[in-house]
Amino acid sequence: MKVERIISSPYTRAIQTIQPLANQLNIEIEINNQLAERSLSSIPFxxxxxxxxATFDDFHLKYEGGESxxxxTGRIVSVVNTVINEGGENTIIVTHGNIMALLLNFYNKEFGFEDWE
Structure with a gap:
């Protein structure tokens, strides 16, 4: 499949994961902060x-300093919709496990916490 665009989370491990392919394809990685991993809370639990x-059971549940x-889901779906609206069918989106699970759940409500786990 031809890849024309790569959009990545700003986190180092995400960039390092996709960098070899970007180099091979001679494609510059676009950084998008909306692809960063979800912050559960600013307080360590x-x-x-x-x-x-619990946040997979109640999508509105939000802990201090964190994101519901x-x-x-709204953040990553926004990125995907923008890519689709720009005709980016040959785009790689690089993100992280929890927020990716939420994206998959958006398209398939049967995808839940156990699937992420």
Whole structure:
């Protein structure tokens, strides 16, 4: 498949993951902050796993300094819709596990926390 565009999260590990392909294809990586991983909270939780699970059950649940599942979904769906509207059918979008799971859930409501896990 021909790749014409690569859009990536600003996180180093995302860029480092796609950089070899970008180099091979001679394509510049576009950085998009909307593709950054979702922040669950600004407070560290010892039970973060259960708190994350709860956000898949209640998409409006939001912890202090964090993003709800609904907000994070809106952010990544916005990127995908922009790419589609620009005719970007040959675009690679590089992001992270939790926000990608939310994107997949947007298109397939059966995709949930256990699938992310």
């Amino acid at each position: 010892s039970d973060w796993f259960e708190k994350l699970r 599942s609904q907000e994070a």
